[in-house]
Amino acid sequence: MIRFFQFISLVVVFVMVSCSDDTNPRLDEQSFTKLYDNNKFNSSYTPIDIKQTADKGYIIVASRVLKESNYRGIYLMKVDSKGNFIKEVEVDPMYVNPVAKFMGLQDEFYFFCMMELSQATQLVKISSDLESIEFSEVGKRYPFAGNMDGNSFVLSTYDDFNKLSEISLVNSSGGILATKSFSIGVGEDIEEPIINHFIKGGTQLPFSVGRIPGGAYYFNGFYNYTFSLVFTDFVAEDPTGVVQGQQEGGGLSAIMPIAANKFAAARFNFGDNFIIPNATLSSSSITSSVNLGGNTFPELVPNAHVRIIHASINSKNILIYASDTKSSQIGLYFYDESTGAFIASEYLGFSNPFEIASLIQTEDEGLVVCGTTNMAGRFPRPTLFKLSKEKLKAIIN
Amino acid sequence: MKRLLLSVIICVLFVSFADAQSKKKKKGSTSYNIKAKEEQKFLEKQWWLGLKVGTNLTSATIKTPYSSVVPTNYDPSFGKKKYGSFNKLGSQVAFEVSFYFKKFAISIQPTYQHSRLMYTNQYLWSDEEDGTNTLMLNYEQELKMDYAVIPLLIKFDLTETKLRPYVQAGGFGAFMISADKSLKISGVDNASGGVNNFTNEPINVVATNLYAGHYWGLAGGAGVNYFQGNVKFNLDILYQYGMTNVSSPENRYSNGMLASVGDAQDDMTLNNIVISVGCLFPLRFLGSGFKSVDK
Numbered sequence: 009m010i011r012f013f014q015f016i017s018l019v020v021v022f023v024m025v026s027c028s029d030d031t032n033p034r035l036d037e038q039s040f041t042k043l044y045d046n047n048k049f050n051s052s053y054t055p056i057d058i059k060q061t062a063d064k065g066y067i068i069v070a071s072r073v074l075k076e077s078n079y080r081g082i083y084l085m086k087v088d089s090k091g092n093f094i095k096e097v098e099v100d101p102m103y104v105n106p107v108a109k110f111m112g113l114q115d116e117f118y119f120f121c122m123m124e125l126s127q128a129t130q131l132v133k134i135s136s137d138l139e140s141i142e143f144s145e146v147g148k149r150y151p152f153a154g155n156m157d158g159n160s161f162v163l164s165t166y167d168d169f170n171k172l173s174e175i176s177l178v179n180s181s182g183g184i185l186a187t188k189s190f191s192i193g194v195g196e197d198i199e200e201p202i203i204n205h206f207i208k209g210g211t212q213l214p215f216s217v218g219r220i221p222g223g224a225y226y227f228n229g230f231y232n233y234t235f236s237l238v239f240t241d242f243v244a245e246d247p248t249g250v251v252q253g254q255q256e257g258g259g260l261s262a263i264m265p266i267a268a269n270k271f272a273a274a275r276f277n278f279g280d281n282f283i284i285p286n287a288t289l290s291s292s293s294i295t296s297s298v299n300l301g302g303n304t305f306p307e308l309v310p311n312a313h314v315r316i317i318h319a320s321i322n323s324k325n326i327l328i329y330a331s332d333t334k335s336s337q338i339g340l341y342f343y344d345e346s347t348g349a350f351i352a353s354e355y356l357g358f359s360n361p362f363e364i365a366s367l368i369q370t371e372d373e374g375l376v377v378c379g380t381t382n383m384a385g386r387f388p389r390p391t392l393f394k395l396s397k398e399k400l401k402a403i404i405n
Numbered sequence: 406m407k408r409l410l411l412s413v414i415i416c417v418l419f420v421s422f423a424d425a426q427s428k429k430k431k432k433g434s435t436s437y438n439i440k441a442k443e444e445q446k447f448l449e450k451q452w453w454l455g456l457k458v459g460t461n462l463t464s465a466t467i468k469t470p471y472s473s474v475v476p477t478n479y480d481p482s483f484g485k486k487k488y489g490s491f492n493k494l495g496s497q498v499a500f501e502v503s504f505y506f507k508k509f510a511i512s513i514q515p516t517y518q519h520s521r522l523m524y525t526n527q528y529l530w531s532d533e534e535d536g537t538n539t540l541m542l543n544y545e546q547e548l549k550m551d552y553a554v555i556p557l558l559i560k561f562d563l564t565e566t567k568l569r570p571y572v573q574a575g576g577f578g579a580f581m582i583s584a585d586k587s588l589k590i591s592g593v594d595n596a597s598g599g600v601n602n603f604t605n606e607p608i609n610v611v612a613t614n615l616y617a618g619h620y621w622g623l624a625g626g627a628g629v630n631y632f633q634g635n636v637k638f639n640l641d642i643l644y645q646y647g648m649t650n651v652s653s654p655e656n657r658y659s660n661g662m663l664a665s666v667g668d669a670q671d672d673m674t675l676n677n678i679v680i681s682v683g684c685l686f687p688l689r690f691l692g693s694g695f696k697s698v699d700k
Binding site: 032035036038039040041042043044045046047048049050085087091092093096355356357358359360362381383384386387 | 530540596667
């Protein structure tokens with residue numbers, strides 16, 4: 009019995025030694041869920057994109073409701089590596105309609121927006137601490153989307169005077185290096201979904217722009233009466249290739265080039281959603297998105313917003329799709345990048361509704377998912393989910 | 406760290422004390438059945454075994470508060486959690502083994518302990534232009550925790566009477582068995598054309614992984630034994646002072662149902678007031694008729 013007491017004493021000593029009462033800052037950085045609340049009844053913030061800064065914190069670009077404008081205003085927020093709020097900026101309401109992507113170049117961050125009155129496109133440069141915000145006018149109107157192209161940017165815009173979809177190369181000062189324009193078609197009706205896209209409360213279409221690595225440029229937008237993926241080399245007057253949609257009712261909802269003609273894509277078709285993790289798209293011929301097939305996802309909301317990133321998890325190349333489910337969660341779908349095989353899914357958010365804005369792989373090989381939640385079921389607010397490296401490993405294994 | 410060292414020293418003393426008793430026992434083991442005159446010496450030693458049940462009350466000491474709701478334009482203290490203190494009854498059942506020697510006893514009491522703790526917080530949204538447009542949400546969370554607690558205590562009898570009060574001190578280790586958490590959200594909506602008091606369906610979740618697997622603490626208290634025949638009836642009050650974090654930092658936000666509505670587990674220590682009654686039976690030195698020779 010005495011030995012029993014000795015054994016128990018040793019157990020107690022072990023428990024004492026093995027317990028830690030210290031909060032671990034590293035763990036606080038590795039995973040968190042944050043809902044950024046503003047107590048103003050009429051405030052409404054909808055994140056668009058997120059970037060990680062050199063200090064391991066994050067900057068969120070969001071739109072905000074402007075009572076006095078038909079457009080959406082700009083809201084910027086900086087949080088630290090643990091998701092703690094650092095600073096917010098409600099940008100002057102003369103600047104409206106911020107668009108993805110939010111781009112990093114050296115130590116500065118950029119995105120495109122437009123002037124409320126003139127609809128002139130602006131290149132916005134912000135510092136990582138949000139202390140500096142500079143605007144450079146780009147000689148275009150109605151920006152749809154932006155993306156990086158080396159040390160410059162590729163920009164998709166709308167020329168409402170001539171009813172043209174435009175793609176431009178822009179330097180970091182806002183100067184236009186090259187432009188190509190393509191007709192959206194003739195007639196008033198074709199312009200309506202574009203105008204609705206810009207007006208607050210209107211249906212948001214999945215405009216995007218980018219470049220196949222070392223290859224053709226592309227934009228996802230209106231061309232020849234349909235919402236299409238249009239390829240150009242900035243030389244030929246006509247597109248080098250087109251993946252046609254079905255007017256504004258069908259087309260590609262997200263696209264990410266992997267190599268040459270290989271893409272990770274998603275498409276929508278009159279409410280239905282399809283994920284195509286291993287799509288082959290020709291940048292030199294005319295095809296139709298309907299023929300791409302894909303895995304149907306009836307759990308997603310009609311014409312769902314879809315985001316795709318490449319991630320390296322446990323030394324594997326993974327495609328992560330994020331989208332909005334009918335159960336008001338953010339669904340994450342993991343695919344093998346080389347084969348397109350489905351690996352796993354993960355759902356974020358319960359109780360209150362959640363919608364995807366963007367996702368990025370972080371410096372610590374975790375994943376940050378940025379979205380919108382409706383606090384108390386009614387107030388749109390930015391939200392962040394940080395998934396740790398270990399969590400991602402567990403998901404794909 | 407100082408507290409940890411102090412506690413380790415206490416434990417080492419426990420071990421040394423037990424070891425010393427062991428050696429003493431071996432030294433005298435050849436003679437105590439032979440010499441009646443030494444009976445009194447044996448009467449001073451006894452093993453006791455028994456069962457105790459009772460209730461407990463819990464409070465928390467918050468080391469670092471956490472929430473998934475991050476205010477951007479108002480004072481975070483508004484949504485701060487307010488913990489109830491020793492206001493929810495729990496229950497426990499314990500198996501006690503103790504060795505008594507010359508008014509001192511060393512006691513180990515493996516316990517199944519069910520504890521409850523609650524806290525509240527609230528959120529308010531208001532319209533700057535129309536002050537009557539407000540929405541208030543009241544969150545009421547209840548934690549239910551089941552631990553295997555192993556207190557190791559030294560007791561000292563204050564008297565040698567039939568009704569024998571004692572004091573006790575020592576430490577304990579607590580091992581998480583399971584935990585549940587419920588969240589009830591109610592509110593007042595003044596922005597829907599009238600005063601709308603509402604209560605949502607509560608969220609009930611298994612929350613075991615929100616907790617560390619184990620924690621330890623110091624314990625002290627008092628009690629009284631009443632000797633009746635072979636057995637002693639016991640009333641015991643023990644204060645358990647938690648020394649280490651009971652939460653799991655890794656899993657703080659792992660429960661999506663809670664994190665999505667703003668709740669996150671604080672880093673905290675637990676303190677318990679444990680009140681028990683029980684009876685203990687002697688294991689050794691029984692005389693004829695199973696009577697304890699020290700009675």
